[in-house]
Amino acid sequence: MRAHLALFAATLVGCNADSSSLLCGAGTVEVNGACTVVPVPPPCGPGTHNMGGVCAPDSAGFEIRVIATEMPADPFAKIPVLAIGTRSDGGPALDEVVFNTSRAGAGTFSPASATLTPLGTTAFYTPCSTSTPGCVGPVTLTLALATAPREVVASVDIELQPQDGVGSAMPCLVGGNVRR
Secondary structure, rough: OHHHHHHHHHHHHEEEOOOOOOOOOOOOEEEEOOOEEEEOOOOOOOEEEEEEEEEEOOOEEEEEEOOOEEEEOOOOOOOOEEEEOOOOOOOEOOOOEEEEEEEOOOEEEEEEEEEEOOOOEEEEEOOOOOOOOOOOOOEEEEEOOOEEEEEEEEEEEEEEEOOOOOOOOHHHOOOOOOOO
């Protein structure tokens, strides 16, 4: 009985009778026979969380980017639109996506759907013509997942303006358009 009391008393003060392990308090762990403070990871900003010491997005996210938000209503222009996706663990989303516009007749995409790569994907937006009634004005370029094509996951607002002169420099703003 006396041995059991000694073991109980030793456990209360932080070690057992044979001194092989410590009982460490909250926020500490036993390392090499001593209680060591557990490091607390730095806080992450809004919309992110700590994942293995790195701040990662809370949820999957998608975005689309364009060169400019004001562009001529030029049906011969091929305006690059970059789509990027991120999974909730911070890695690239590799989903099949669908491009569209907020109003019918505002232009078309080529291709209209694509599969994201680790660096995203590019589609080319061709605006409607200045001479088409209702073409000029605000329009939203949209991105949706192919599995839910009516649910917009990303968008960018642009303004289609009346075309001045013969054409637009927009097609020339994309690299690799050099002919000899």
